[in-house]
Amino acid sequence: MLAFIIRRIAQSLFVMAAVALIAFLMFRFVGDPVNQMVGIDTPQEEVARLRESLGLNDPAIVQFGRFVWNIVHFDFGISYQFRLPVTQLLAERAPATLELAVTAAIFALIVGVIMGVYCALNRDSWLARVFQAVSLVGVSLPTFLIGILLIYLFAVILGWLPSNGRGQVVKIGQWWTTGFLTGSGLKALILPAITLGLFQMTLIMRLVRAEMMEVMRTDYIKFAKARGLKTRSIHFGHALKNTLIPVITIAGLQLGSIIAFAIITETVFNWPGMGILFLKAVQNVDIPIMAAYLMLIGFLFVVINLAVDLAYGLVDPRLRVAMRA
Amino acid sequence: MPNPTPEEVKGLVGGGSSGLVTRLLDSDVMASFRSSKLTMLAALIVLLMFLGAFLAPWIAPFDPFDPAKVFLSDASIPPRWQEAGDPRFVFGTDDQGRDLYSAILYGLRVSLLVGGLGVMLAAAIGITLGLVAGYVGGRVDALIMRIADVQLTFPAILIALLIDGVVHSLLKGVSREESAIPVLVASIGLSFWVQYARTIRGSTLVEKNKDYVAAARLVGIPTPVIMLRHVLPNVIGPVLVILTINLGLAVITEATLSFLGVGLPPTQPSLGTLISIGNQYLFSGDWWIVTFPGLTLAALVLSVNLLGDWLRDALNPKLR
Numbered sequence: 001m002l003a004f005i006i007r008r009i010a011q012s013l014f015v016m017a018a019v020a021l022i023a024f025l026m027f028r029f030v031g032d033p034v035n036q037m038v039g040i041d042t043p044q045e046e047v048a049r050l051r052e053s054l055g056l057n058d059p060a061i062v063q064f065g066r067f068v069w070n071i072v073h074f075d076f077g078i079s080y081q082f083r084l085p086v087t088q089l090l091a092e093r094a095p096a097t098l099e100l101a102v103t104a105a106i107f108a109l110i111v112g113v114i115m116g117v118y119c120a121l122n123r124d125s126w127l128a129r130v131f132q133a134v135s136l137v138g139v140s141l142p143t144f145l146i147g148i149l150l151i152y153l154f155a156v157i158l159g160w161l162p163s164n165g166r167g168q169v170v171k172i173g174q175w176w177t178t179g180f181l182t183g184s185g186l187k188a189l190i191l192p193a194i195t196l197g198l199f200q201m202t203l204i205m206r207l208v209r210a211e212m213m214e215v216m217r218t219d220y221i222k223f224a225k226a227r228g229l230k231t232r233s234i235h236f237g238h239a240l241k242n243t244l245i246p247v248i249t250i251a252g253l254q255l256g257s258i259i260a261f262a263i264i265t266e267t268v269f270n271w272p273g274m275g276i277l278f279l280k281a282v283q284n285v286d287i288p289i290m291a292a293y294l295m296l297i298g299f300l301f302v303v304i305n306l307a308v309d310l311a312y313g314l315v316d317p318r319l320r321v322a323m324r325a
Numbered sequence: 326m327p328n329p330t331p332e333e334v335k336g337l338v339g340g341g342s343s344g345l346v347t348r349l350l351d352s353d354v355m356a357s358f359r360s361s362k363l364t365m366l367a368a369l370i371v372l373l374m375f376l377g378a379f380l381a382p383w384i385a386p387f388d389p390f391d392p393a394k395v396f397l398s399d400a401s402i403p404p405r406w407q408e409a410g411d412p413r414f415v416f417g418t419d420d421q422g423r424d425l426y427s428a429i430l431y432g433l434r435v436s437l438l439v440g441g442l443g444v445m446l447a448a449a450i451g452i453t454l455g456l457v458a459g460y461v462g463g464r465v466d467a468l469i470m471r472i473a474d475v476q477l478t479f480p481a482i483l484i485a486l487l488i489d490g491v492v493h494s495l496l497k498g499v500s501r502e503e504s505a506i507p508v509l510v511a512s513i514g515l516s517f518w519v520q521y522a523r524t525i526r527g528s529t530l531v532e533k534n535k536d537y538v539a540a541a542r543l544v545g546i547p548t549p550v551i552m553l554r555h556v557l558p559n560v561i562g563p564v565l566v567i568l569t570i571n572l573g574l575a576v577i578t579e580a581t582l583s584f585l586g587v588g589l590p591p592t593q594p595s596l597g598t599l600i601s602i603g604n605q606y607l608f609s610g611d612w613w614i615v616t617f618p619g620l621t622l623a624a625l626v627l628s629v630n631l632l633g634d635w636l637r638d639a640l641n642p643k644l645r
Contacts, residue, residue, distance in 0.1 A: 014471070015474065015475050015478060018471075018472075018475045019475065019478075026491060136627070136630070136631075137623075137627065139630065140573065140623065140626045140627040140630050141623055141626070141627075142577045142580055142581055142584075142622065142626070143581070144580075144581060144584045144585075144600070145600065145619050145622065145623060148600070148604055148607065148615060148619065149619075151607065152607055152612065152615075156607060156608060257480045260479070260480045260482070260483045261480065261482070263482075263483070263486070263585070264482075264581055264584075264585065267584075267585055268604075278486075279486075279585055279586075279587075281490075282486055282487070282489070282490035282587055283490070283586060283587060285490065285493075285494035290487065290490065294479075294487065297479060297483065298478055298479070301478045301479070302478065305478075
């Protein structure tokens, strides 16, 4: 077990090192950082001095080492567009993205599981067919189109919900802002969260349906029926419980991609999060922000992957045996 | 031996092509195709869209890119069946007075071109790397698969966004109109290759230990030839399914990038660009500018996905 943990951590470190290398190469070779910082009329000596003070004349390996050292200390440099530290820019916008992503994930998980269970237990009912059709559409429609559709329906025609921004936010502590505590904040969250969560919801629904149908065919369910247990306790006590382990794994892994896909949702709803910041950085070649965002997403994925793998090892005794071999 | 019937003669003499067609029509795959009405409908829609995209310059009533024929006075006309509609413009016009139906046909052309080329590039990269990784093995294999692992850490759309941003900043002198399509194809190709590589590597690992490969090696056939002429034909099967499913994903990726403003420019619109333009006019009540390109995109991707799902099941011998 210990060997397995060490190997997985080593793998994760390797992935992070690779991501850092890519970020560093972007920094170094896409656009000259000095050119971004000085004006046209800056004298040559000044430019040379700046270059020296930034360490751009050092060997590449030394520069990479310094780059990693800075990242470990949460120093991602200064944004070319805003002339502010990237860490500060990301920290200001992180709460908006995280609240949106977590809400979307919870929505996807709850609704997806309910729909999946219903479809598995009432396979031929018309509602199950409707759910199946919805899931196919959910997989096929691009996120931004779903967002536009929802805006048109609920904001333009019905006028029930706002179509952009976070509504009113409340400041908690040093830098966290939340929309959970105000009415307008909650209302503003509904449409973006549905848009962002819909794809994951259909994914979870299909998964739960398939897993549950599989479990319902197993011997221990037949035995539970033979023992005359209540249908309810068979379905939810025995079948659903055994379905949920893979579902939670996938849902956990999807949290990272929800945060990445928030780029699109945030653009459609003008949501002031990290995704919009990243998109503007791509459009304006603001490499420090691009690199920092890349590192952040990479870190999230690696941590989630690692946590899921380790949790699996703890939960499933069969895996523990396989690991020892 | 009795005289052969005309069909038999045709089958014998006509050789490959008609024999192949008959075989195809009689196959299990075709039988399952004919039994599913939904699949046939999806195939019909995909076929029509490909035809429309291919023939756009000839069948579109207007050339939306000819400034001499586009008039601002025609801007924002609703579809023909609406009261304020104009019989010349079936789906109405956009904010610049371009015929929406023509713009959609041309947009479909760009979307399918970028999506199709992107998927093919992805397949070419993935098949090559997968074949090399599986056949050569050792450190090469480890290196390629590690790269694949790192890339799988990120969603394809994020990688495409990054590549798009980086490449455009490297090509500072080139205008967006010229560079948009190649850059999009490259970013789609580089973000979707992993699945092909993993599939091909897996089957190559199995195939390379079979007797026919050992025999070819003993006869002294060079390794690249064994890989291309002997192993490749035996491992390429599953690629067709991945290609179909990825075409839908690639079209969505292109549309999303264009919608986000980093893909195709408004002067050379794809479906995504058209939707992005229409989105700005949603609140002023010009619903048709976003609706028709959106419906086209949705129908295209849905149909391609349905075809892909069917193909996966039809070619899977376990499900027969």
